[in-house]
Amino acid sequence: xxxxxxLQGDYSKHVQILEMLNLEVLEVRYPNDxxxxxxxxIPGGESTTISDLMTRVSFHEAIKIFAKKKPILGTCAxxxxxxxxxxxxxxxxxxxxxISVDRNAYGRQVDSFTDQIxxxxxxxxxxxxAAFIRAPKINKVGSNVKIxxxxxxxxxxxxxxxxxxxxxxxxxxxxxxxxxxxxxxxxEINNAA
Amino acid sequence: xxxxxxxEIKVGLAEMLKGGVIMDVMNAEQxxxxxxxxxxxxxxLERIPSEIxxxxxxxxxxxxxxxxxxxxxxxxxxxAKVRIGHxxxxxxxxxxxxxxxxxxxxxxxxxEHNHIWKNDFxxxxxxxxRNLGEALRRIGEGAAMIRTKGEAxxxxxxxxxxxxxxxxxxxxxxxxxxxxxxMAASKDMGAPFDLIQQVAKSGKLPVPNFxxxxxxxxxxxxxxxQLGAETVFVGSGIFASEDPPPRAKAIVDSVAYYxxxxxxxxxxxxxxxxxxxxxxxxxxxxxxxxxxxx
Numbered sequence: 001x002x003x004x005x006x007l008q009g010d011y012s013k014h015v016q017i018l019e020m021l022n023l024e025v026l027e028v029r030y031p032n033d034x035x036x037x038x039x040x041x042i043p044g045g046e047s048t049t050i051s052d053l054m055t056r057v058s059f060h061e062a063i064k065i066f067a068k069k070k071p072i073l074g075t076c077a078x079x080x081x082x083x084x085x086x087x088x089x090x091x092x093x094x095x096x097x098x099i100s101v102d103r104n105a106y107g108r109q110v111d112s113f114t115d116q117i118x119x120x121x122x123x124x125x126x127x128x129x130a131a132f133i134r135a136p137k138i139n140k141v142g143s144n145v146k147i148x149x150x151x152x153x154x155x156x157x158x159x160x161x162x163x164x165x166x167x168x169x170x171x172x173x174x175x176x177x178x179x180x181x182x183x184x185x186x187x188e189i190n191n192a193a
Numbered sequence: 194x195x196x197x198x199x200x201e202i203k204v205g206l207a208e209m210l211k212g213g214v215i216m217d218v219m220n221a222e223q224x225x226x227x228x229x230x231x232x233x234x235x236x237x238l239e240r241i242p243s244e245i246x247x248x249x250x251x252x253x254x255x256x257x258x259x260x261x262x263x264x265x266x267x268x269x270x271x272x273a274k275v276r277i278g279h280x281x282x283x284x285x286x287x288x289x290x291x292x293x294x295x296x297x298x299x300x301x302x303x304x305e306h307n308h309i310w311k312n313d314f315x316x317x318x319x320x321x322x323r324n325l326g327e328a329l330r331r332i333g334e335g336a337a338m339i340r341t342k343g344e345a346x347x348x349x350x351x352x353x354x355x356x357x358x359x360x361x362x363x364x365x366x367x368x369x370x371x372x373x374x375x376m377a378a379s380k381d382m383g384a385p386f387d388l389i390q391q392v393a394k395s396g397k398l399p400v401p402n403f404x405x406x407x408x409x410x411x412x413x414x415x416x417x418x419q420l421g422a423e424t425v426f427v428g429s430g431i432f433a434s435e436d437p438p439p440r441a442k443a444i445v446d447s448v449a450y451y452x453x454x455x456x457x458x459x460x461x462x463x464x465x466x467x468x469x470x471x472x473x474x475x476x477x478x479x480x481x482x483x484x485x486x487x
Contacts, residue, residue, distance in 0.1 A: 010208040109292040113195040
């Protein structure tokens with residue numbers, strides 16, 4: 001079963017994508033819920049709000065322990081929370097990805113956009129759709145982090161160990177590629193489909 | 194090629210605001226309080242609705258300088274209101290790069306027949322509604338988010354509940370209809386036929402559905418979420434209350450844990466007085482803000 005952190009943001013869109021992949025899904029609202037799942041999505045939303053809500057119930061510590069063995073996918077605000085350094089001290093980082101990020105780095109909503117990106121994975125190049133909404137930019141990448149995709153020469157998909165971080169939203173444009181990769185292919189969660 | 198300003202990208206921002214609280218603020222200092230309390234966005238306006246009621250006169254879009262000050266003081270999205278039908282005010286807000294425009298009945302309408310053709314704008318719009326027909330007319334014009342009108346500035350939840358229940362029951366009714374009944378439904382509701390067909394099939398609005406107008410307590414927020422709202426706007430409910438910061442925080446928590454009654458006990462305990470509020474009988478018919486919009 002895959003969990004989606006459901007404190008704030010577009011968690012219902014991630015639930016839809018996981019259901020399209022025939023995965024069982026749990027909306028995660030309490031640290032105890034983590035014991036029931038095999039992987040976690042940290043969705044998009046407002047990173048300041050999600051970080052605040054996480055702090056109020058001590059979610060950070062629980063997710064850090066969970067992350068040692070289980071995969072986490074973060075999109076946009078989720079990637080910001082998973083990073084090590086954030087250009088805004090109101091967002092408390094989980095430090096799961098050795099990267100530094102700037103929030104809202106493309107500008108305001110008028111600069112939000114959709115586009116196709118190329119992802120290199122297992123020696124193949126995949127074309128996927130992506131929605132960048134008030135998106136962050138990754139400005140520093142540690143040596144143990146793999147960059148799987150660049151957009152305009154800037155990293156937009158990064159992988160460290162079994163975790164994956166995206167600066168954009170695949171879930172808004174029905175892109176199942178990343179959820180499929182991290183929760184089905186990588187960990188061979190068996191499924192009848 | 195990067196594509197900006199599409200309907201998809203507009204609705205995308207509305208999706209990001211789900212499960213959050215959008216707070217009315219009148220200056221940069223209140224905007225900071227809202228952000229620190231965990232608001233997902235702020236609505237910049239010169240007077241919160243309860244003060245608009247008291248002050249009277251013509252209520253217009255805010256001074257650009259005040260909006261800029263708020264934009265510079267917070268990192269969350271900044272929304273602002275324009276008068277119904279006042280597309281020039283909307284053009285100014287778009288040039289200011291506000292993140293969302295509320296074509297709002299809280300301000301004095303500029304056009305008594307037409308709303309803004311919102312499809313022409315790159316910035317997304319939110320509009321109020323009292324029933325499904327009104328919601329679908331606004332979506333037809335390009336609104337990327339719908340909210341209940343409720344009765345702004347009243348501190349009274351009764352109208353928001355009425356409007357949310359009305360939208361939900363209109364949707365339910367459509368899903369039970371046969372294909373040959375939908376054209377008449379479209380005519381009765383005054384709603385675009387293609388959107389009627391879409392809702393009849395999907396059983397939900399094509400854009401996020403938020404609640405506004407009269408939310409004053411964590412329990413009000415929980416009630417609206419349980420009735421099907423995906424986020425709440427709090428107008429006067431925070432800054433017309435006795436001690437705004439803890440109340441703002443409590444309402445944020447109540448939206449995240451809206452189904453958890455024991456958590457709501459904890460959240461609601463020890464807050465100072467909510468805004469006083471008005472019974473609907475205290476607001477004469479011609480002065481109800483919800484009656485504005487067509």
